[in-house]
Every structure is written in C-alpha cells, then in structure tokens.
Amino acid sequence: MKNLEKYSSQYKDELLKNIIPFWLNHSKDDEFGGYFTCLDREGKVFDTDKFIWLQGRGVWMFSMLYNHLEARQEWLEYAQHGADFLQKYARAADKTWYFSLTREGKPLIQPYNIFSDCFATQAFGQLYKATNKAEYAEIARTTFYSILERRNNPKRKWSKAVDNTRPLKNFALPMILCNLSLEIEHLLEPSMVEKLINECVHEVMEVFYDKNSGLILENVLLDGQFSDSFEGRLLNPGHAIEAMWFVMDLGERLKDSALIEKAKEITLRTLEYAWDTEYGGIFYFMDIKNKPMQQLEWDQKLWWVHIETIIALLKGYLHTGDERCWEWFEKVHDWTWDHFPDPAFGEWYGYLNRSGEPLLTLKGGKWKGSYHIPRGLYQSWQTFEKLKVVQQIEVA
CATH class of the missing domain: 1.50.10.20 (Glycosyltransferase)
Incomplete structure (x- = not known):
C-alpha cells in the first residue's frame, strides 16, 4: 500500500510552513x-x-x-x-x-x-x-x-520576425488558454467557455502533437506542419508536461476518459525522452532530431519543470491508475526533493546545473516568484487527498 499520508503531509507542510511564509516575510514592498x-x-x-x-x-x-x-x-x-x-x-x-x-x-x-x-x-x-x-x-x-x-x-x-518568411505559432499561448479559460469561466458566457476549451484542446493535442514521436513541439508552421529549423525542432519538456495536467483537468470536466488517457501517455512519453539518464532530472530544452540547440542552458534543471511534472504524474495516476505514473512520480519526487529545497534558508533553488548543483542561489528573480512551487505543492497535496479516498474505497 502506498504511503499517501506521508506524501500528503510533506507537501502540505512544505507549502504552509516554508514556501508561503517565505514570500509573506520577504516579498511585500510596503x-x-x-x-x-x-x-x-x-x-x-x-x-x-x-x-x-x-x-x-x-x-x-x-x-x-x-x-x-x-x-x-x-x-x-x-x-x-x-x-x-x-x-x-x-x-x-x-x-x-x-x-x-x-x-x-x-x-x-x-x-x-x-x-x-x-x-x-x-x-x-x-x-x-x-x-x-x-x-x-x-x-x-x-x-x-x-x-x-x-x-x-x-x-x-x-x-x-519578418512577416511571411517563416511564420510560426508557439505552443505557450494555447497551452495557457487551456488553464485560463477555466480560471475565469465564472466571468464568461458558458458557450464561449465551451468553444475555447474545444479550440485549445485541438491546438494542444492535435496541432502541436507530433504523431511520429509522441511528443509536443514548441513551434509549428501556421498550417500545423513541421518546420525543420531551430524553433521548429525545439522541445520544451516542462511546457508539454504542464499542459498535460491542464488537459487532464479539462478531460475530467468533460468526462472524456480518452482525452485524459492521451494526456497521460504524452506525459510519460515526454518524461522518458527528457529524463537525464546520467545525472537524473529533466532537461530544460531538447531538439527533436538531437541536433545542437540555440539554448545554451538546455541541460539545466529548473524548479518549475520538476514540480509541474509531479502534478501531471499524480493526476495521471489518479485518473487512470497506471502504475507507470506512480513509479515515475517516486523517481521525480526523490530527485526534486533531494536537489531543489534549501533547508538552511527556506524556499527552493530555481536553477541547477546538469548534475543538480545550484547555479544560482537566488530564491526569486525575473521569472521565479510565488507561483509554480506553491501551486505545485497545493495541487499535489490535494491530489494525494483524493488518492487517499480511492485507496480507502479499494481497501474496503
């Protein structure tokens, strides 16, 4: 039997006793x-x-x-x-x-x-x-x-960009609209929300999805075709996996088990592709053809990539019961908690080198604030609580 209580308490305590107090104590400009x-x-x-x-x-x-x-x-x-x-x-x-x-x-x-x-x-x-x-x-x-x-x-x-030479569209906006349309649906007409959900799911799960590899591309041509260029070959594993838990939430809302299953499979495929088998952790950027990249930071290990992956794996396990999700969760959890938290001064490091040592010891900057880690801890904690209910039903 999985020790869900231990994990649930760990994520809850980290959120409420470490991360939230850190930002309350240090961030406010009075x-x-x-x-x-x-x-x-x-x-x-x-x-x-x-x-x-x-x-x-x-x-x-x-x-x-x-x-x-x-x-x-x-x-x-x-x-x-x-x-x-x-x-x-x-x-x-x-x-x-x-x-x-x-x-x-x-x-x-x-x-x-x-x-x-x-x-x-x-x-x-x-x-x-x-x-x-x-x-x-x-x-x-x-x-x-x-x-x-x-x-x-x-x-x-x-x-x-120069118009019409190589017009590309980027994955990030349809990805975030998957989440944003639910975030403010209380302010929108229901018909508009449903239309947006359908459009975003299509973009994320069809247009940017590369059927040959089972991976999500970061950029495609306007007609959805592959661009054999730096931008077109780019993979951003953290973006792809974060999007998959957004899609799982949409799948739950839509009662679409096939959509959830596909999102779970893309999560696992991305993780298998992007996991650093030598040092552990998830690569920041990759090239789908394994060619050299523009991003010199490609092999760094970033806070948000790992916590978003934990969310996706737990939701995948909750919705499908696929044991591969749990096995990967334990692997990613162990690497994440061994390398990112700073027990001496609180909060988590954001930027590690390939072997998992801090490149920068900052706790916040231009891109890192009170978002991915607390959101991830909250989402994970709540998912553990749902899994505990499932486990109790199975035992009974």
Whole structure:
C-alpha cells in the first residue's frame, strides 16, 4: 500500500510552513506597493524592478489560497496589496499590460508580452472571487477579450520576425488558454467557455502533437506542419508536461476518459525522452532530431519543470491508475526533493546545473516568484487527498 499520508503531509507542510511564509516575510514592498521578487538565498532584495508576470502570479496565488484553502485575512491583504499596485501602474494607455516597471511603478518595458495580460487576468479573476468587487471582474474580462483578439499576433508591433518568411505559432499561448479559460469561466458566457476549451484542446493535442514521436513541439508552421529549423525542432519538456495536467483537468470536466488517457501517455512519453539518464532530472530544452540547440542552458534543471511534472504524474495516476505514473512520480519526487529545497534558508533553488548543483542561489528573480512551487505543492497535496479516498474505497 502506498504511503499517501506521508506524501500528503510533506507537501502540505512544505507549502504552509516554508514556501508561503517565505514570500509573506520577504516579498511585500510596503513603501511603494507590489512585490519584490528578486530575492537572494536568504530572502534579501537584490533588485527592485517589478515584473508583471510575477506581480499577477502573486495576486493569483494568495487569492486562490484564500478562496480554496482557508479565508486567512493575511492572504487576502497580501493579494490586495499586489492588485492595488497593478491597477495603479501596470497598464498602458490601450489597457494592455507592461512587461516590467521600476520599483515606484514607472514603465520599463513595453507591453509586448501577452503573458503579462494572461497572469493579470488570472489575478483579477481570482481576486474577484475573494472580494466580489465588480471592478476586478471587469479588468479580468476585458483583459481576457484583449488576449483573444491578439492571439494570432501576440507581440504585435514589437515582434522581431519578418512577416511571411517563416511564420510560426508557439505552443505557450494555447497551452495557457487551456488553464485560463477555466480560471475565469465564472466571468464568461458558458458557450464561449465551451468553444475555447474545444479550440485549445485541438491546438494542444492535435496541432502541436507530433504523431511520429509522441511528443509536443514548441513551434509549428501556421498550417500545423513541421518546420525543420531551430524553433521548429525545439522541445520544451516542462511546457508539454504542464499542459498535460491542464488537459487532464479539462478531460475530467468533460468526462472524456480518452482525452485524459492521451494526456497521460504524452506525459510519460515526454518524461522518458527528457529524463537525464546520467545525472537524473529533466532537461530544460531538447531538439527533436538531437541536433545542437540555440539554448545554451538546455541541460539545466529548473524548479518549475520538476514540480509541474509531479502534478501531471499524480493526476495521471489518479485518473487512470497506471502504475507507470506512480513509479515515475517516486523517481521525480526523490530527485526534486533531494536537489531543489534549501533547508538552511527556506524556499527552493530555481536553477541547477546538469548534475543538480545550484547555479544560482537566488530564491526569486525575473521569472521565479510565488507561483509554480506553491501551486505545485497545493495541487499535489490535494491530489494525494483524493488518492487517499480511492485507496480507502479499494481497501474496503
């Protein structure tokens, strides 16, 4: 019998006793608003710029915990603190969202990155659930509509690509829309949600899926065909696996066991392909033809890739009972917990070299904030609790 209680307690305690207190204690900027995310190993601020991805993610994370775990006033106040800063400073004149700001809130980088808008949508959609403030619903809804309008040209005038020479579309946006459409469905017409779900599932599971290898490509030509180029050969195992647990959630909602089964199989196939058999851990980037890559950091081991994989494996096991999911979970769990947590100063390292040693000892920066790890711990903990119920039924 699997020791689900041990795992459940481990993930719960790590979330509530280590990760959440770290961000509450070190991230809040009481003078100018918003959050510091550039935190060194001990949690000290080493840069004060504010990145909209991470501001939005922080608002979402603490709003989600308030809504789904416990209505702690401290969590709501933290979320509200970030939202106030975003409302005041983070949008350009056309209501799209800048990429980064100074500490005081002055814009640094133009709103070229549509994922700033995605995480702002998540943030205000979740905060609306906590507060029932109509202004938050309006921000989330109008930003989401803007994202849909820009889907086919997400970078707009800031794109570096020359039109029509090698037009590509990227996996990241349809992937995140799988999750985002559920995140704010309480603010949308049901027919719109259903249409979006069908479109996103098709894109993720058909257009970007390479039938020959069983893997998900990061970029394809506009007609869905393979591009034999740096971008076209690129695999991002973490992206692919993260998307698969989004799809499993959609499959559960749709009562589509075949969709869940396919997502589970892609998860396992990706992991088999991307696991470093020499040092352990999951490669950051790969080339589907095993050719040299542009990404010099291809062999690094990153925090988000591993925690997202744990979520997908646990959901795969919950929904299908496939023992390969559990065997891989134990393998990925052991490697992750042996290498990423920092027992001396709290939180987790983000960037390890191939052999699993910290390349950077920071706990937060331009890309790493209070998102993947706490979300992953929460999702995993909740899945263990569901598995405990299943196990009890089987024993009875």
